[in-house]
Amino acid sequence: MSLDLPILRNGQRLPLREVPDLPIRDFREAILRRVQEGDRLACLCAGFDLQLMAVLADDAGHALRVLRTKLDAPRYPALTPDCPQAHLFEREIAEQTGIVAEGHPWLKPVRFHLPWTGAPDPWNRGGAPIPGVADFYRVEGEEVHEVAVGPVHAGVIEPGHFRFQCHGERVFHLEIALGYQHRGLEKALIGGPHPLSLKQAETAAGDSSIAHAWAYCRLLEGLADVQVPERVDLVRGVALELERAANHVGDLGALSGDVGFLPTASFCGRIRGDWLNLSAEGCGSRLGRDWLRPGGLRQDLEPARAAAMRPRLDRAWADTEDAVELLWGAASVMIRFEAAGRVDPDQAREIGLVGVAARACGLDRDVRRDHPFGPYGTRPLSVAQAESGNVHSRAWVRWLELGESSRFLAAALASLAEREADPRPRPLPPRAPEHLCVSLTEGWRGEVLHLAWTDAQGRFARYKIVDPSFHNWFGLALALRGEQVSDFPLCNKSFNLSYCGHDL
Numbered sequence: 001m002s003l004d005l006p007i008l009r010n011g012q013r014l015p016l017r018e019v020p021d022l023p024i025r026d027f028r029e030a031i032l033r034r035v036q037e038g039d040r041l042a043c044l045c046a047g048f049d050l051q052l053m054a055v056l057a058d059d060a061g062h063a064l065r066v067l068r069t070k071l072d073a074p075r076y077p078a079l080t081p082d083c084p085q086a087h088l089f090e091r092e093i094a095e096q097t098g099i100v101a102e103g104h105p106w107l108k109p110v111r112f113h114l115p116w117t118g119a120p121d122p123w124n125r126g127g128a129p130i131p132g133v134a135d136f137y138r139v140e141g142e143e144v145h146e147v148a149v150g151p152v153h154a155g156v157i158e159p160g161h162f163r164f165q166c167h168g169e170r171v172f173h174l175e176i177a178l179g180y181q182h183r184g185l186e187k188a189l190i191g192g193p194h195p196l197s198l199k200q201a202e203t204a205a206g207d208s209s210i211a212h213a214w215a216y217c218r219l220l221e222g223l224a225d226v227q228v229p230e231r232v233d234l235v236r237g238v239a240l241e242l243e244r245a246a247n248h249v250g251d252l253g254a255l256s257g258d259v260g261f262l263p264t265a266s267f268c269g270r271i272r273g274d275w276l277n278l279s280a281e282g283c284g285s286r287l288g289r290d291w292l293r294p295g296g297l298r299q300d301l302e303p304a305r306a307a308a309m310r311p312r313l314d315r316a317w318a319d320t321e322d323a324v325e326l327l328w329g330a331a332s333v334m335i336r337f338e339a340a341g342r343v344d345p346d347q348a349r350e351i352g353l354v355g356v357a358a359r360a361c362g363l364d365r366d367v368r369r370d371h372p373f374g375p376y377g378t379r380p381l382s383v384a385q386a387e388s389g390n391v392h393s394r395a396w397v398r399w400l401e402l403g404e405s406s407r408f409l410a411a412a413l414a415s416l417a418e419r420e421a422d423p424r425p426r427p428l429p430p431r432a433p434e435h436l437c438v439s440l441t442e443g444w445r446g447e448v449l450h451l452a453w454t455d456a457q458g459r460f461a462r463y464k465i466v467d468p469s470f471h472n473w474f475g476l477a478l479a480l481r482g483e484q485v486s487d488f489p490l491c492n493k494s495f496n497l498s499y500c501g502h503d504l
Contacts, residue, residue, distance in 0.1 A: 010218075045451070076101060247445075248405075447466075
């Protein structure tokens with residue numbers, strides 16, 4: 001089959017009538033062909049009229065491709081056996097709409113419990129339960145045993161259940177069950193934007209508030225065909241890189257604590273607060289809440305404020321260097337990091353890992369370069385990579401990214417200190433009716449995707465969020481295969497994925 005799919009850029013709108021509407025057979029073949037040629041399946045979701053929508057990311061070509069199909073019945077031949085990147089997407093579609101991917105190897109709900117309700121709610125069309133798929137996978141054998149962790153954990157943490165199939169201490173298989181809170185975030189966004197829609201978007205994953213808020217803002221700006229001023233984009237870039245730096249510092253400290261290396265763990269616990277306080281200086285919130293708004297900013301970085309933040313940035317980076325250099329110089333730490341949690345690069349590519357986890361496996365992908373947004377088109381950052389795919393590689397990628405973020409922040413704050421602030425509000429014009437937009441940002445975990453299409457009144461007919469954790473949780477399961485069960489805390493922290501970002 002030969003088919004030319006229209007090319008869409010990050011944050012660009014497209015009339016729905018121009019989205020190819022293919023028979024299911026051609027829809028499958030187009031996805032499989034593009035993935036075989038190097039594209040990623042960035043999103044696969046369902047509307048409420050037996051419609052499937054797919055977003056393919058061509059990173060090398062800086063392009064996105066969108067296609068759809070209308071099913072005659074609530075079932076279709078599964079993509080997963082030929083395209084493992086579709087695995088969780090097809091499970092999610094089945095649980096949300098009752099559309100069954102026939103031939104899927106494990107069509108277990110991602111979040112909700114069987115049986116599906118069959119209620120008139122359009123979010124759930126009421127598919128029939130799939131026999132046996134609500135169970136946990138089990139490895140049989142006299143000496144095989146199960147270790148179950150969660151979903152209730154000690155301390156303040158989101159619920160998540162981890163079930164290990166073990167032979168002695170060796171892990172054969174880890175199954176991860178999430179989504180115990182049933183947040184209903186995507187459902188709440190339908191019919192919007194509402195007064196609370198921005199709040200809902202920026203709390204999709206609370207430690208990635210800027211990444212999700214920016215994706216939401218760019219989506220609305222794209223649907224309204226609006227370009228924000230360069231200064232706005234630069235301030236947004238500062239917000240995003242501060243968010244990245246604070247979380248990477250926290251993760252490096254936590255990884256140190258997991259192997260009992262207290263100097264770096266203790267220092268980073270304090271230094272993370274310095275990075276968070278820089279965000280608080282910028283907008284009043286350590287998590288960056290209410291900093292961004294569609295069309296602009298709620299809080300600009302005036303020249304005096306930007307100039308005052310620069311020496312604080314320099315001190316935070318100097319302290320970070322001192323603390324983390326201790327980590328790389330400790331042989332006992334390196335032995336533990338290098339021996340644990342390896343993900344094979346071919347498997348990482350096959351399942352579609354993104355962000356730090358992907359770059360630690362040598363996959364050269366970063367939205368800031370591949371689908372540039374905001375200031376990154378004119379102020380590119382080097383993409384940090386490692387090759388081994390283990391705990392050390394994931395820690396090393398974070399360290400390299402910290403250096404790049406610090407250099408970006410220093411240059412951006414110096415530039416903002418020399419530019420006059422522009423306090424004028426810019427209300428957005430109406431959103432285009434019956435249009436679609438895909439907005440990508442590179443959060444500190446990886447690619448954040450927001451997809452929406454509008455109805456005849458310009459309201460959200462469907463709103464889909466893909467947090468990087470959705471792509472990466474199965475990578476953690478692969479990292480544990482053949483490992484000691486006691487290595488789980490270290491491997492888990494090296495991914496540090498979001499529970500709530502998965503539970504939308």
